[in-house]
Amino acid sequence: MTLSSPAIPRGPTLVERLPRGSVLLVPALLFLLLFYVYPLAQLIGASLPGGSGKNYALIFSRPVFLRVIAETFRVSLVVMAVTVLVAFPYAYAMANAGRRALLFLTIALLIPFWVSLLLRSFSWIVLLQNTGLVNQVLLGLGLIETPLKLIRTEIGVILGMVHVLLPYAVLPLYSVMKKIDMRLMEASSICGASWFHGFRRVYLPMALPGVLAAAILTFTLALGFYITPALLGSPRDMMIAQMIAGQFSEQLNFGLGAALAVVLMGLTALAFALFGLGRVLLARRAAA
Amino acid sequence: MQKTLWSTLLVGACVLTAGAALAETTLTVSSYGGGYQEAQDKAYFAPFAAAHPEITIRQDSPSSNAKLKAMVESGAVDWDIMVTDDSFGLDSDAEWLEPIDYTIVNRDKFIPGTAGTYRIASDIEATVLAYNAAEFSTAPQGYKDFFDLEKFPGMRAVWKYAPSGIFETALLADGVPADKLYPLDVERALKKLDTIKDHIVWWDTGAQSEQLLDSGEASMGLVWVGRAVSGAEQGIKIDWTQWTSQTGFWVVPKGTKNREAAMKALEFFTEPAQQIAFTQYMPYGPSNKTAVAGVSETFKGNLPTDHLDNRVLMDADWWAKNGADVDMRFQEWLLE
Amino acid sequence: MMTDRLRKTLFWAFVCATALFLLVPTLIIVPMSFSAGSRLVFPPEGVSLRWYGKVLSDPDWRAALGNSLLVGSATAVLASALGTAAAMMLNTASFRGKALVLGFLLSPMVTPVIVFGVGSYLVFARWGLAGTHAGLIAAHTVLAIPFVLVSVLASLRMVNPNLALASAGLGASRLFTFRRVTLPLILPGVISGAVFAFITSWDEVVVAMFVANTGTRTVPIMIWNQVRTSLDPATAAVGAILIAVSAIGVVLSYTLKESDR
Numbered sequence: 001m002t003l004s005s006p007a008i009p010r011g012p013t014l015v016e017r018l019p020r021g022s023v024l025l026v027p028a029l030l031f032l033l034l035f036y037v038y039p040l041a042q043l044i045g046a047s048l049p050g051g052s053g054k055n056y057a058l059i060f061s062r063p064v065f066l067r068v069i070a071e072t073f074r075v076s077l078v079v080m081a082v083t084v085l086v087a088f089p090y091a092y093a094m095a096n097a098g099r100r101a102l103l104f105l106t107i108a109l110l111i112p113f114w115v116s117l118l119l120r121s122f123s124w125i126v127l128l129q130n131t132g133l134v135n136q137v138l139l140g141l142g143l144i145e146t147p148l149k150l151i152r153t154e155i156g157v158i159l160g161m162v163h164v165l166l167p168y169a170v171l172p173l174y175s176v177m178k179k180i181d182m183r184l185m186e187a188s189s190i191c192g193a194s195w196f197h198g199f200r201r202v203y204l205p206m207a208l209p210g211v212l213a214a215a216i217l218t219f220t221l222a223l224g225f226y227i228t229p230a231l232l233g234s235p236r237d238m239m240i241a242q243m244i245a246g247q248f249s250e251q252l253n254f255g256l257g258a259a260l261a262v263v264l265m266g267l268t269a270l271a272f273a274l275f276g277l278g279r280v281l282l283a284r285r286a287a288a
Numbered sequence: 289m290q291k292t293l294w295s296t297l298l299v300g301a302c303v304l305t306a307g308a309a310l311a312e313t314t315l316t317v318s319s320y321g322g323g324y325q326e327a328q329d330k331a332y333f334a335p336f337a338a339a340h341p342e343i344t345i346r347q348d349s350p351s352s353n354a355k356l357k358a359m360v361e362s363g364a365v366d367w368d369i370m371v372t373d374d375s376f377g378l379d380s381d382a383e384w385l386e387p388i389d390y391t392i393v394n395r396d397k398f399i400p401g402t403a404g405t406y407r408i409a410s411d412i413e414a415t416v417l418a419y420n421a422a423e424f425s426t427a428p429q430g431y432k433d434f435f436d437l438e439k440f441p442g443m444r445a446v447w448k449y450a451p452s453g454i455f456e457t458a459l460l461a462d463g464v465p466a467d468k469l470y471p472l473d474v475e476r477a478l479k480k481l482d483t484i485k486d487h488i489v490w491w492d493t494g495a496q497s498e499q500l501l502d503s504g505e506a507s508m509g510l511v512w513v514g515r516a517v518s519g520a521e522q523g524i525k526i527d528w529t530q531w532t533s534q535t536g537f538w539v540v541p542k543g544t545k546n547r548e549a550a551m552k553a554l555e556f557f558t559e560p561a562q563q564i565a566f567t568q569y570m571p572y573g574p575s576n577k578t579a580v581a582g583v584s585e586t587f588k589g590n591l592p593t594d595h596l597d598n599r600v601l602m603d604a605d606w607w608a609k610n611g612a613d614v615d616m617r618f619q620e621w622l623l624e
Numbered sequence: 625m626m627t628d629r630l631r632k633t634l635f636w637a638f639v640c641a642t643a644l645f646l647l648v649p650t651l652i653i654v655p656m657s658f659s660a661g662s663r664l665v666f667p668p669e670g671v672s673l674r675w676y677g678k679v680l681s682d683p684d685w686r687a688a689l690g691n692s693l694l695v696g697s698a699t700a701v702l703a704s705a706l707g708t709a710a711a712m713m714l715n716t717a718s719f720r721g722k723a724l725v726l727g728f729l730l731s732p733m734v735t736p737v738i739v740f741g742v743g744s745y746l747v748f749a750r751w752g753l754a755g756t757h758a759g760l761i762a763a764h765t766v767l768a769i770p771f772v773l774v775s776v777l778a779s780l781r782m783v784n785p786n787l788a789l790a791s792a793g794l795g796a797s798r799l800f801t802f803r804r805v806t807l808p809l810i811l812p813g814v815i816s817g818a819v820f821a822f823i824t825s826w827d828e829v830v831v832a833m834f835v836a837n838t839g840t841r842t843v844p845i846m847i848w849n850q851v852r853t854s855l856d857p858a859t860a861a862v863g864a865i866l867i868a869v870s871a872i873g874v875v876l877s878y879t880l881k882e883s884d885r
Contacts, residue, residue, distance in 0.1 A: 119847070346839075366755055
């Protein structure tokens, strides 16, 4: 087996010091270069027809595009906050539960994880429509007199998105929390600190890396949501992914659609960079 | 073990493709889904397949002018026939469509004005004001009432499509006389629409409009008459005071591999027997001159042709020229 | 001042409510798929299998099921081969930029699918892959490789590297060592990676929307079209079939993992 394969798509320094077995990596790398990197690169090319930046100029000058981008940010932030707030106690429960409770909580978390997002959005339509289960229950309890309008509203979009993203927030939180030594909390309460004080001063700082990971993962994934807002939102709740799809399949303006896709890619990368920065800062503080 | 795996996969692939290989030609037809497409299946597709065992008809939905254009543009045309609306299939759409082959299709059988270079009419339709009778004590009358939230509270179901007649409806409700509609005052129409914007729930497909009215999510809607009629059991009624007329057209995308079979199918779909059968399932008028006399009695009183005096005619030529600009403005307005 | 007990009760009530929130919308379509009525309401109007009958006898749904199975299986095979090979290398080697390579291989997980979908759409039309099974398989494999990689890497970490060294020391070729020593040890990881890869493709809709055509459309595409045209229990029946297939896969892979321990 030769190791000097010229097809390695990395810089020369890497080729010189190729580690053993590198040839095993080549098929996957080549495959991704061809079917993943190349299409994304083509997208950048298509967004700059003849090297002109007119599509980007359009995006950043027309209020309609800026509004959709701002809306995407706002919805993603709200979804991130709600998801992390709901995920935190859930992960805490998992980290401190007995065997059987842990099993139940894990199953409840993983079943939706493996059921398609499309089906779950479909279920939400059925649950939230005027004659749906949620309105039936509320009407039956006498809490409301006329059915609440829940689908084709922002509430519908947020519920649907939180539902999809919850496992992505719980898992990183859980992996951090299960390593936290609960005896520290006990110690703080023995020292006379209130539960809340102990939680805030002892537990929360240790759980912070998990919170950060959960927040960034949910936020970046939320930025690219398409199916859920398309099915549960109204035209006014449009997110950037829907606009990209619309440019490609309805308006047939591929250049503009490609430019919007590049903007979305950029925003996602930026969010991840911020996450990296946050991790570095946290690590520094822990070291200091 | 690996060999067995591969051969299993291969056999599986063969079984899957074998079904398709039996028939010589597969024609893919795209329509608007729901009861409309089921009626077409019963009246057109199934009889055609029975008469031509060598041709299989595969159905898709929903129809979309944009999707057809995207297919032609990318060179991957997999629809052979599509049902479309008045705004598409004009001579200005030549780059997307195959001309109708009038050596196969008989042009003389059509009602005047319904057979063009690139399209032939399948049926004469109407967009009507439909309402849920249980919601109101008095029946709404005309477009003014559609915009009257006080007398007629509740949500309005409207097609999210600029040339759907919504601009005409808004202007008529705002007092523009029917003969002075064109050129459309787009901004005036949008200003009128602003007054009910929070009470509009948009639909993309006919089946959705039906669902919105049936479930009570919308108390009123501008919907295709076929959808309104099929909601009769759920208490959906039609107000015929004002209505816009629409036509369903057959078109054939440019670059289809089955052009000749598609033309043959279109000739078959527009024959009197098939068109008369269609009127048993849908309250739409036929486009074939000889079929007009034989329409089924099933929907008497709710056929667009029973209410020709109240019809608002849409100007297809104006829309062909201005459609793209109006649509851009409409999309922006939706997000405002 | 809140007592400890009250706080605990409230806490567990919240956690249980969250579990319900996770489960109910996921599973509610299963009972609804057995409805005898034609409206999608809960509780369903009577019990019947009519919607399953309707779906399974409809040639369009059957073609879509065939497409989904074909594309899903091929994706599983291709992604497991590529992902397992890459994981083998990444597990043993240490080199500069390894984190970068790993990050790159995992990045399809977080790239917005819509962006990847429209990118593939642009390129595939030119390559003649638009609307083909091959195109769909290639695109789904990109999305599935990270899952295989994660799963196989986790398995590899539990394998004692000395076993491979011992095998090599006894004169076995590297291929022989892989087939007879390493592969049997990591097989559960490879299989669960393959299952994840299959499910990734089985549920995927956004990329398929742009890559598939009427002839190659998969079940999720049919559901997407269906949901937008009408809501009827047939969609719930298809959904329940999708869930059942995913569940079989997940149970299979977990059982393998458990028996391995």
